[in-house]
Amino acid sequence: MNHSVWLYIMVMALVSYLLRVLPLTLIRKQIKNRFIKSLLFYLPYVTLSVMTVPAIFSISENPVCGIAALIAAGIIAWITSNLFLSACVACITVFIIGMF
Amino acid sequence: MSTHKNLKYNFLHGMKDGVPIGLGYFAVSFSLGIAAQSAGITPFQGLIMSMLNNASAGEYAGIAAIKANASYIEIALLILIANARYLLMSCSLSQKLSPDLPLIHRMLIGFNVTDEIFGIGIAHSYPLPPSYMYGASAVSIPSWALGTMFGIIAGNMLPVNIVTALSAAIFGMFIAIIIPPCRENHFMLGVILVSFLISSLFAIIPGIASLSESVRIIILTLLIAGAAAIIRPVSDEAESEVTSQKEQEA
Incomplete structure (x- = not known):
């Protein structure tokens, strides 16, 4: 079955909006439950991790590009915490290894 | 100071604080655009997607799902998970708003609760004026949406080896967050x-x-x-x- 990109975008927008607006309008409370709070704390880190690996390995036909980019960006992020710099290092790594 | 002057002051203050956020957003959403291009999303679709979603991880997850021709339920669940942290942020932010702030302002503020906008909102003194949040959003939303659009256009025009290299940018940013x-x-x-x-x-x-x-x-x-x-x-x-x-x- 083929799906409409516009409908995808609308579903994404609706879910994003509800997550943000419900606590400001209907709920208006702090989350007290420790498990829920902890889960929400870890969710973004785990989501970003599982979205990065293994997808980064298939950036180019040569998986070494992705592996090297992951390591290089990881080192730069550890040292500098700089988003832009890590991104540049990842791109340059893929570009250089891609030339061989 | 009259209320009107306060409104203007808070809006401009928000815009000022929104400038560094907007600059960072442009770079992130440009890389997001490169990913969106590979999923066959058009520049206009990317512009609207980013204008309505304002979320890097959420949008990237959405793009991956669109690329894989996922079902609508799948993409809804995926966004729910990828953006769940905004629930927590909005809960905190709701404590920062005056209890008698009208519903319409709460609905508008809710539109653009992102990690960075939440950050400056929480750092602001109590009660958080909605006009401050609107000022910051007036800078950050266009820059986020245009970045995505330009990323898709660049992805369509640049040579393949450059696009391949640029497609690593979003991962580099994710790594710099985790x-x-x-x-x-x-x-x-x-x-x-x-x-x-x-x-x-x-x-x-x-x-x-x-x-x-x-x-x-x-x-x-x-x-x-x-x-x-x-x-x-x-x-x-x-x-x-x-x-x-x-x-x-x-």
Whole structure:
């Protein structure tokens, strides 16, 4: 079955909006439950991790590009915490290894 | 100072604080645009997608799902997981708003609760004026949306080897979000390495590997984050935030 990109975008927008607006309008409370709070704390880190690996390995036909980019960006992020710099290092790594 | 002057002051103050955020957003959403281009999303669709979503991880997850021709339920669940943290942020932010702030303002502020806009909102003194948030959003939303659009256009025009290299940018940024907290929180480093490992295994183990990308992300995120929350629950930071806010009021 083929799906409409516009409908995808609308579903994404609706879910994003509800997550943000419900606590400001209907709920208006702090989350007290420790498990829920902890889960929400870890969710973004785990989501970003599982979205990065293994997808980064298939950036180019040569998986070494992705592996090297992951390591290089990881080192730069550890040292500098700089988003832009890590991104540049990842791109340059893929570009250089891609030339061989 | 009259209310009108206050309104203008707060809006301009928000715009000023929104400029560095907007500049950073442009770079992130440009890389997001490169990813969107590979999923066949047009520049105009990308512009609208970013204008309505304002979320890097959420949009990237959405793009991956669109690329894989996922079902609408799948993409809804995926966005729910990828953006779940905004629920927590909005809960905190609601404590920062005046209790008698009209519904329409709450609905408008809710539109653009992002990590960075939440950050400056929480840093603002109580009660948080909506015009401050609108000022910041007036800078950050266009820059986020235009960045995505230009990323898609660039992806369409640049040579393949450059686009391949640029497609690593979004991952470099994700890495720069997940790695720095690991310096102080070694448990987090473990969580991330386990996520990398299990996620890679899920992509090769026969049977499980046939799961779609979005289902894989949903299952893994809930499993690993759930296990982490049980093994190492977080301390009550949000509680102390409210306490310090009440102290300010007193």
